[in-house]
Amino acid sequence: MQGGVDRQDLRVEIPPEKFHLIEVITQENVVYEGIKFPQIRNTVDSLNYAQHEFQVRDEDVFNVTYPKSGTTWMQEILTLINSKGDLSQHKLIPSWERVPWVEQTTGRGFLENRPSPRLITSHLQAHLFPKSFFKTKAKVIYTMRNPKDVCVSLYNYCQITKFLECIENFAEFHSVFIKGDVIYGSWFDHVSGWLKMKDQATILLMSYEGMLQDPRGSVLKICKFLGRDLDDAAIDSVVENTSFIKLKNNQMSNYSLLSDEYMHHKKGSFFRKGISGDWKNYFTVAQSEQLDHLFQEKMKDFNLKEKFMWD
Numbered sequence: 001m002q003g004g005v006d007r008q009d010l011r012v013e014i015p016p017e018k019f020h021l022i023e024v025i026t027q028e029n030v031v032y033e034g035i036k037f038p039q040i041r042n043t044v045d046s047l048n049y050a051q052h053e054f055q056v057r058d059e060d061v062f063n064v065t066y067p068k069s070g071t072t073w074m075q076e077i078l079t080l081i082n083s084k085g086d087l088s089q090h091k092l093i094p095s096w097e098r099v100p101w102v103e104q105t106t107g108r109g110f111l112e113n114r115p116s117p118r119l120i121t122s123h124l125q126a127h128l129f130p131k132s133f134f135k136t137k138a139k140v141i142y143t144m145r146n147p148k149d150v151c152v153s154l155y156n157y158c159q160i161t162k163f164l165e166c167i168e169n170f171a172e173f174h175s176v177f178i179k180g181d182v183i184y185g186s187w188f189d190h191v192s193g194w195l196k197m198k199d200q201a202t203i204l205l206m207s208y209e210g211m212l213q214d215p216r217g218s219v220l221k222i223c224k225f226l227g228r229d230l231d232d233a234a235i236d237s238v239v240e241n242t243s244f245i246k247l248k249n250n251q252m253s254n255y256s257l258l259s260d261e262y263m264h265h266k267k268g269s270f271f272r273k274g275i276s277g278d279w280k281n282y283f284t285v286a287q288s289e290q291l292d293h294l295f296q297e298k299m300k301d302f303n304l305k306e307k308f309m310w311d
Contacts (some may be wrong), residue, residue: 059116068153069145085237126193145208148279244274
């Protein structure tokens with residue numbers, strides 16, 4: 001985009017063989033370039049559109065996460081920052097329409113003619129992200145969460161959805177998770193890919209744990225990054241209305257609007273606990289040590305445990 005910053009050189013280095021497009025459709029998933037995506041939400045065409053056709057604007061703000069890392073929470077925070085604390089959209093429009101996923105089948109319809117600034121969500125790994133992003137001043141907020149809690153949250157999420165493969169035994173799910181054979185691919189690949197761009201002024205790193213510890217400070221940090229000057233009353237509104245209990249009880253964010261065709265609503269709710277450390281109720285010592293070993297191997301260059309309070 002004219003006047004933008006050329007960030008072409010910031011893309012993650014991918015081996016040549018990875019550029020070969022793999023297109024497979026299974027019962028639950030579409031496999032695009034070796035990564036599983038839920039078929040009910042994604043197609044090869046929608047993923048190709050996001051990566052190659054979608055035109056990012058300088059004013060766009062992306063909410064990027066690995067699944068179950070605070071995605072919906074950040075959607076609501078961005079909505080209320082954008083509205084200066086006004087609750088109208090937050091109470092009347094579902095989160096997936098206000099801050100839609102660019103890679104989903106609904107992305108084109110929601111985003112093409114939307115006025116700026118657009119708020120956009122994505123679970124894409126860095127090397128699959130819209131190519132046009134790298135030539136703009138658009139901003140990304142990348143939120144991370146302790147992979148052990150992500151594993152537990154994703155496990156429970158799969159139990160209440162009808163469109164994802166359900167592994168009822170946690171030990172089996174843990175094994176699949178650490179291998180990266182889950183939707184949106186390996187947590188380690190996802191996080192490390194985005195962390196390689198962490199020093200860029202247009203990318204803000206946030207942690208789920210940090211947001212839990214200091215909600216107001218986190219909102220202020222996001223406002224500063226976006227250049228949004230909100231008064232105290234607006235900040236109070238953002239913080240209050242994005243608390244766990246508020247989101248859990250808001251039909252526009254808790255996915256209770258989805259029909260029984262998609263969700264086992266009687267099995268549990270989309271917002272489950274909203275805490276850090278629940279993995280201790282699921283992981284055996286051996287499972288914890290296995291993930292720790294992999295974490296040390298894959299993430300040794302990033303010092304994440306200290307920075308994001310994962311101890």
